[in-house]
Amino acid sequence: MERIKSFKQLVSHLNEMEQRKRVAVISGTDESTLYALHRGLEAGFIDVIFVGQIPDFEKHQEFLPHKANIQQFPMEDEDESAQFAVTLVREGKADFLMKGLVHTDNLLRAVLDKEKGLLPAGNILTLIAVAETAAYDKLLFFSDPAVIPVPTRKQREWQVKYTIDVCNAFGIEEPRISLIHFTEKVSEKFPCSVDYADLSQESREGKWGKAIIDGPLDVRTSVDSEAMEVKGIKSPIAGRADALIFSDLEAANAFYKTLSFFGEAKQACILCGTSCPVVVSSRGDDGESKFYSLAMAAVVGK
């Protein structure tokens, strides 16, 4: 498949696939979620299963032409709704999940339930985001702006693994994954930098398959070949990273929010590690970014 370099190309790709993914949305009654779902239905890459609170279709007549692609399971209780949606996925009746007005806590309780949830034993839950900006001529993936405060070595490995999977789903055959630190120096004082050196070594030895993993590098040199040259840094990332793995949540979140405001980025994100992607937008996200997250989940999910 051709490499997807923008959200526009992502949507075109999903169109061409002519394959519908079934999204179970929990209490998806807010305007921005409905906007995203409607665009997904129009583009033809999703069927929608409303669980929990059901939107008022009298008010949202734009959904009427898509009646055949919509199911409804009205429920009052938040936990019950979340569990029901999770069960749909477990039973193969839904392909992925999307959070509407249900609280994240209730949703995650159902998703992370050891017996009836969606996180295979040993996996970790982490968020992978993707940004489209004017300054960079391809999509830039990054992790983790919301879930894991300070990843352990093991958690970093999972983040790298999921990131490779997501990049592959976007048609990036050999993703360049840059491990972010404020400097390119390795020091015992900064445990992430030691993890990064190990991971880079493993990548050079071929242990990560078709992927170029290198670090520590800073944000700028990861995406700017000129800056890398000026600083005299030699790295196979070559200022052309496809993905950035951050040292901690604070840094990744600062990146995410800075890109959105100062970089005027379009962004999407999904929870990974679970048996299917989970779209968990935050209060601040607009309909467009929820639509892109939906599209991201549709292309990443099996």
Add this chain to the structure above:
Amino acid sequence: MERIKSFKQLVSHLNEMEQRKRVAVISGTDESTLYALHRGLEAGFIDVIFVGQIPDFEKHQEFLPHKANIQQFPMEDEDESAQFAVTLVREGKADFLMKGLVHTDNLLRAVLDKEKGLLPAGNILTLIAVAETAAYDKLLFFSDPAVIPVPTRKQREWQVKYTIDVCNAFGIEEPRISLIHFTEKVSEKFPCSVDYADLSQESREGKWGKAIIDGPLDVRTSVDSEAMEVKGIKSPIAGRADALIFSDLEAANAFYKTLSFFGEAKQACILCGTSCPVVVSSRGDDGESKFYSLAMAAVVGK
């Protein structure tokens, strides 16, 4: 004085002051440092004292018209040059310092020397940066993208104090200082958020004088009143922060580098805590940003 809202206004302000600051530059022979110094001389707000390696004025004839405003102290040894420059400041013969090709380690060794250095006992050394971007209609100060890995409560207090001083020097009488975390929730799990809550309380009680200090807040809500409203957050920052204090160096550095590349920001920075500002640009900085750092030091220094 009128509030300085851009680097252009900063330079105009320095012009109008008609006051020259004496900068001791250590081995300032690289192109970008010379560019910055020449612009400062042209603008008329600095006298330059070259210490250590001296530029080849045959090659840099543009300095000839400024001969009267230039002194030279050629020296071979890096440590000796740094110590000499520090002594110039201690003896009142220079107003602030600028790093040229001298290594940061050598420079800091002289600056931080307990007996002959420039850091008063009890003070801390931290970097304050300032950015001008298209997305925000005023300058945005932030700390600390380079020096303190994870500030202690005490170090955060100093960062806030120095930030207020710097803002005041830019004519911002009552700076709004936002304390950055990935969420606005306070939790024992994230010690910075507890420090932030304390500092915010102190600010409300008037212990910080004319300054509005509030947090935890994330990057976006700090600078975007609309996002703050959408999220239903009440804060006296009101999406109009003058300065951001980050939880740690990783986050601040990610912010710095992301702004520079994706936000196409013009940026400047100085070391604070020392008895005079110290301009320590990094290898990646271009002449323009060194010039702005020079201007920042000139306005902040006494």
